[in-house]
Amino acid sequence: MTECNAQFKKTIRLKMYDAFEAAGFTRFRKEGVDWPLHDGFHAWVGLNTALYPDRVDITPNVGVHVVQIEKLCEFKGGKYPYKYDRRVATYAINIGTLDAVGDERAFAFGPQQSDAFIDAECKRLAHIYATAGLDYARSIASYEALLPLLQEYVDTLGGYPERVASCLYLMGRKREAREFVTDFLARHRDYFEGFAVPFLAKLDEEDLVQT
Structure with a gap:
């Protein structure tokens, strides 16, 4: 056997x-x-x-x-890089x-x-x-359907904050994405800094291009 x-x-x-x-x-x-x-x-x-x-x-x-959300998560470096x-x-x-x-x-x-x-x-x-x-x-195969599902688990970390920010960005809600990332960074700097810093820099660069 x-x-x-x-x-x-x-x-x-x-x-x-x-x-x-x-x-x-x-x-x-x-x-x-x-x-x-x-x-x-x-x-x-x-x-x-x-x-x-x-x-x-x-x-x-x-x-x-x-794919688009996971590719944006690749911004994350530092202590907890994402591939x-x-x-x-x-x-x-x-x-x-x-x-x-x-x-x-x-x-x-x-x-x-x-x-x-x-x-x-x-x-x-x-x-x-x-x-x-x-x-x-x-x-659930739309950003609109996916966002509240991701938000429900955001405080568990585990990639959810990055995905919420990326989802908001891909929906064109860049101001909300910036506010979310800034707030979450203030509360979870050790975990989130590796993503938040390059993500906010990307938003800043895009704002400069548009002005």
């Missing part, structure tokens, strides 16, 4: 990504898929994978990756919290399961993403 180890975990993940690719998702890395929507918005897929002595559990997350990565979510939730998915059973894989069962489970998850997952991603 196959052992439940790191290699088994990797095998399950690769089978998952194979199923997503077969369902029409774009496979941009060996272990990375998404679904381009429009104007730099991508439906994001996150498969948190936990290895236990007897099984591998998959916790599926869904959301959006917004663009297509695998990173701009915003995401556990797909199991969606009403359309609530009754689905959890995804758990063990060495005793047949290849046919594992393949069927991978296809089941890919189908959930291709239906309910894409519906959710499309529902």
